[in-house]
Amino acid sequence: MAGDPPVLRPAACLVVATACCLLGARASNNPTYSVRIAGIFEESDPPALRHAFLSAVEAVNRQTTMEFVLGNAGHRPLIRAHQEVIDSADSFGAKRKACSLVEQGIAGVVGPRQSSSTDVVRSMCDRLEIPQIIVNWDPYPPPIASYQFNLHPHADFIAQALVDVLHELKWRSYTVLFHNDESLVRLRGVLQEREPSDPPVAVRQLDEDGDNRPLLKEIKQAAESRLVLDCDTDMILPVLQQAADIKLAEVYQSYLLTSLDAHTLDFTQFRLAGTNITILRLIQPESEAVMKTMQDFEYPGTEVPSTITPQTIRTETALMYDAVRVMAEALFKTSTMDWVQTQPLNCSDDSAVWDRGVSVREFIRDMRHEGISGEIKFDAEGRRMGFQLEVLELSLNGFKRVGTWTPEEGFLGTRSETQTLEETQNIIQGRHLIVSSRLGPPYLREKPQTTPPRIGNDRYEGYSMDLISQIADLLNFTFEFKLAPDGQYGSRDEKTGTWNGLVGELLAGRADLAICDLTITQERQSAVDFTMPFMTLGISILYKQPEKADPNLFSFLDPFTIDVWIYMATAYLGVSIIFFILARMAPGEWDKGHPCDPDPTELENTFNMINIFWFSTGSLMGQGCDLLPKAVSTRLIAGMWWFFTLIMIASYTANLAAFLTNSKLEAPIEGVEDLAKQTKIKYGTYAGGSTAAFFRNSNDSLYQRMWLVMKQARPDVFTAGNQEGVERVKKEKGNYAFFMESTSIEYQTALDCNLRKVGGLLDSKGYGIALQRDSPFRTAVSGAVLTLQERGNLSALKTRWWKAPEGQECAEDDGAAVDSNELGILNVGGVFFVLAFGTLGAFFVAILELLWNCRKIAVEEKITPWEALKSELKFVVQCSNDEKPVRKPPDADGDKEEEASQLQYGRLSADK
Numbered sequence: 001m002a003g004d005p006p007v008l009r010p011a012a013c014l015v016v017a018t019a020c021c022l023l024g025a026r027a028s029n030n031p032t033y034s035v036r037i038a039g040i041f042e043e044s045d046p047p048a049l050r051h052a053f054l055s056a057v058e059a060v061n062r063q064t065t066m067e068f069v070l071g072n073a074g075h076r077p078l079i080r081a082h083q084e085v086i087d088s089a090d091s092f093g094a095k096r097k098a099c100s101l102v103e104q105g106i107a108g109v110v111g112p113r114q115s116s117s118t119d120v121v122r123s124m125c126d127r128l129e130i131p132q133i134i135v136n137w138d139p140y141p142p143p144i145a146s147y148q149f150n151l152h153p154h155a156d157f158i159a160q161a162l163v164d165v166l167h168e169l170k171w172r173s174y175t176v177l178f179h180n181d182e183s184l185v186r187l188r189g190v191l192q193e194r195e196p197s198d199p200p201v202a203v204r205q206l207d208e209d210g211d212n213r214p215l216l217k218e219i220k221q222a223a224e225s226r227l228v229l230d231c232d233t234d235m236i237l238p239v240l241q242q243a244a245d246i247k248l249a250e251v252y253q254s255y256l257l258t259s260l261d262a263h264t265l266d267f268t269q270f271r272l273a274g275t276n277i278t279i280l281r282l283i284q285p286e287s288e289a290v291m292k293t294m295q296d297f298e299y300p301g302t303e304v305p306s307t308i309t310p311q312t313i314r315t316e317t318a319l320m321y322d323a324v325r326v327m328a329e330a331l332f333k334t335s336t337m338d339w340v341q342t343q344p345l346n347c348s349d350d351s352a353v354w355d356r357g358v359s360v361r362e363f364i365r366d367m368r369h370e371g372i373s374g375e376i377k378f379d380a381e382g383r384r385m386g387f388q389l390e391v392l393e394l395s396l397n398g399f400k401r402v403g404t405w406t407p408e409e410g411f412l413g414t415r416s417e418t419q420t421l422e423e424t425q426n427i428i429q430g431r432h433l434i435v436s437s438r439l440g441p442p443y444l445r446e447k448p449q450t451t452p453p454r455i456g457n458d459r460y461e462g463y464s465m466d467l468i469s470q471i472a473d474l475l476n477f478t479f480e481f482k483l484a485p486d487g488q489y490g491s492r493d494e495k496t497g498t499w500n501g502l503v504g505e506l507l508a509g510r511a512d513l514a515i516c517d518l519t520i521t522q523e524r525q526s527a528v529d530f531t532m533p534f535m536t537l538g539i540s541i542l543y544k545q546p547e548k549a550d551p552n553l554f555s556f557l558d559p560f561t562i563d564v565w566i567y568m569a570t571a572y573l574g575v576s577i578i579f580f581i582l583a584r585m586a587p588g589e590w591d592k593g594h595p596c597d598p599d600p601t602e603l604e605n606t607f608n609m610i611n612i613f614w615f616s617t618g619s620l621m622g623q624g625c626d627l628l629p630k631a632v633s634t635r636l637i638a639g640m641w642w643f644f645t646l647i648m649i650a651s652y653t654a655n656l657a658a659f660l661t662n663s664k665l666e667a668p669i670e671g672v673e674d675l676a677k678q679t680k681i682k683y684g685t686y687a688g689g690s691t692a693a694f695f696r697n698s699n700d701s702l703y704q705r706m707w708l709v710m711k712q713a714r715p716d717v718f719t720a721g722n723q724e725g726v727e728r729v730k731k732e733k734g735n736y737a738f739f740m741e742s743t744s745i746e747y748q749t750a751l752d753c754n755l756r757k758v759g760g761l762l763d764s765k766g767y768g769i770a771l772q773r774d775s776p777f778r779t780a781v782s783g784a785v786l787t788l789q790e791r792g793n794l795s796a797l798k799t800r801w802w803k804a805p806e807g808q809e810c811a812e813d814d815g816a817a818v819d820s821n822e823l824g825i826l827n828v829g830g831v832f833f834v835l836a837f838g839t840l841g842a843f844f845v846a847i848l849e850l851l852w853n854c855r856k857i858a859v860e861e862k863i864t865p866w867e868a869l870k871s872e873l874k875f876v877v878q879c880s881n882d883e884k885p886v887r888k889p890p891d892a893d894g895d896k897e898e899e900a901s902q903l904q905y906g907r908l909s910a911d912k
């Protein structure tokens with residue numbers, strides 16, 4: 001189609017004519033002076049595009065007319081719109097049509113859409129110096145296009161904006177779905193700007209008309225939940241619909257749509273399904289500029305296409321309107337200098353150029369125009385600047401702005417932290433979630449059956465049920481429990497790489513949450529997400545209670561350890577020997593043989609070795625003895641010994657009573673080391689759980705060794721579940737120990753007093769609620785777990801479900817029985833010290849006594865004290881001699897020789 005529509009519509013002409021009459025001379029300047037601009041379109045272009053072109057021309061002319069009326073028009077021309085339709089596949093035809101246009105004389109060209117055949121229009125405009133404005137995304141912008149301007153953001157900017165948005169979304173692994181080769185140009189930044197450590201990106205091509213479900217199914221099977229969808233705007237909804245058909249457009253999937261017109265589509269279905277959709281847009285429907293311009297699209301006599309409303313106007317339509325405005329403004333600016341006149345040009349004339357072209361081009365280049373697509377200005381390379389891309393996310397209430405992207409500043413987030421938090425909480429509100437679990441008390445068990453039979457969640461009870469109910473109350477969602485068909489927790493098959501149990505249910509998309517005593521492990525975390533742990537625990541050993549030991553003939557020895565018995569025997573011997581020495585040294589212990597003998601010749605000492613042993617034994621047995629010490633030193637040592645025996649007897653008696661009332665319990669293992677050292681007691685674990693994985697993957701040599709022993713043990717020591725392990729511990733009566741998690745052990749030992757936990761924890765870990773990978777509910781559920789923990793609800797739940805049934809609690813003293821311990825040297829060592837110090841004191845006193853006696857003898861016998869001491873000491877060391885001659889002063893007989901011999905009595909008697 002080609003042709004010149006009237007420059008002014010009748011109404012406008014009327015205004016102009018009236019204005020001319022009213023304003024006389026000024027209006028007579030040149031009311032019909034006009035220049036022609038060409039709008040080149042393709043047949044496939046939407047009607048809205050041409051409507052925008054014409055509307056803009058009409059609006060510009062209306063304005064010019066007003067300027068005429070006001071007398072401000074100067075040399076401002078009216079615009080005559082000329083539409084030309086070309087066939088993008090026919091470059092020859094396009095060239096011919098373009099040439100016929102310039103032959104008629106044109107001041108500018110708007111369009112066409114960029115395609116290979118339309119390059120001829122660009123080169124022609126460049127050569128003839130006719131400004132051209134295009135409005136579509138140009139995948140291959142020319143490096144230098146001196147007369148062509150594009151209002152659409154440059155391909156480099158779009159590519160960078162997509163990279164920045166992906167970065168902001170923190171997507172590292174995703175699949176790119178593209179439509180045609182041009183998509184790859186748009187996505188080149190996305191595909192190129194990747195870290196070497198980033199996982200590879202899958203790139204798949206969509207079939208425009210065909211069924212993409214098989215392709216989407218493959219993506220789903222690869223557990224991909226993030227997709228970049230690059231296709232024509234009109235293809236978006238059909239592709240998403242196909243994805244929805246195979247459940248690939250649900251709350252767990254996230255899409256980034258590269259089309260700048262995606263916001264014009266109706267996403268109601270996906271909004272309700274909770275699909276995460278992120279889009280970018282250039283046109284802001286709510287902006288004042290868009291609202292105001294809507295009137296311009298309604299000029300009399302034409303029907304406004306349905307796609308021209310603030311919500312549905314497409315980017316190219318808006319840019320077409322802006323393009324005409326920009327072209328007109330540049331022409332008006334040129335007209336301020338002189339009349340803008342077009343001239344017929346010959347395409348084949350190499351020297352032909354439009355003489356005003358340069359000025360118009362310069363005015364466009366330096367322009368700052370507020371269009372409906374935002375500010376319009378160009379950089380030195382002729383690229384559109386000043387625009388702002390809005391980044392929006394689909395929420396329950398429609399699209400929400402999460403940030404903006406500008407070429408100057410890149411991505412700027414506009415969401416506050418509270419907003420983000422609110423959004424994460426809102427996303428779970430009102431939803432109905434499937435909670436996968438497995439039976440295993442106290443976490444989940446079936447309630448007793450009733451008539452009519454229980455249905456739904458009412459069939460189960462337990463810690464998991466209560467926990468999820470409380471979380472659901474906090475976050476305002478409903479849920480439904482479904483048991484994992486295989487009843488497993490979740491482990492990966494080494495050969496096939498597939499997961500079973502609860503993890504498998506999440507991966508297959510059959511559940512939103514999984515809760516039970518599910519341990520958070522690194523391996524599971526690589527497949528699914530976990531919330532904060534709601535319980536912490538570690539692996540320990542479940543074993544039977546120790547049995548009462550057989551009565552022992554020598555159990556009377558139990559109150560003291562063997563060390564104490566040896567120390568006591570040593571003390572007995574030591575004290576007795578020292579007592580003997582002291583008794584020989586102390587003069588007070590030497591007495592007349594017969595009390596009635598007035599003049600004894602010899603003195604006797606009661607404390608010979610035999611008597612001393614008798615004395616010590618008598619005291620030790622608490623019986624006493626008829627021999628009693630008389631000297632200070634011997635009384636001191638005897639006192640100390642009695643003190644010692646008093647304490648020891650009291651301790652012994654007290655401890656013996658405890659031992660006899662609590663017969664000793666026999667515990668063959670006290671920890672994992674004991675278990676590893678022996679072979680009699682077999683040990684095992686649940687084969688499909690994290691406990692077995694702990695031993696399998698441990699680097700500790702002890703656990704590695706134990707894992708080997710478990711693997712080689714026959715019969716098999718692994719069980720199909722924890723309950724089977726518990727039964728086996730009970731049944732095998734001490735010949736089987738079971739590795740289980742401490743919380744489960746606590747529960748079992750509370751229920752059955754014959755079971756006990758042996759040793760400490762082998763590791764430390766936690767149970768968490770598992771969610772699908774990148775689940776949008778994770779933050780909210782984690783937050784709820786934390787809230788419940790802070791409020792003390794978690795510990796209240798634990799107390800509730802771990803309590804033994806009323807009346808079946810294990811007796812408190814069961815454990816106490818094991819606690820009656822022998823008294824060791826550390827318990828009674830102090831008494832030994834007192835005895836040792838007392839003995840030392842007695843020894844010291846004995847020396848004083850001896851010295852005092854020597855001094856007396858020296859005075860009486862008129863010898864030196866040293867001689868007296870020597871003779872006394874000599875006698876002391878003659879242990880076998882327990883009779884001592886009475887010493888007489890030398891002048892008692894007057895015989896000096898006898899006196900001398902008396903002085904030597906010690907030696908004499910020794911000779912005897």
Ligand code: ASP
Pocket residue numbers: 489490517518519520686688689690691692722740741
């Ligand atoms: N709670 C464990 C798991 O999640 C089961 C176990 O190994 O005891 O696998």
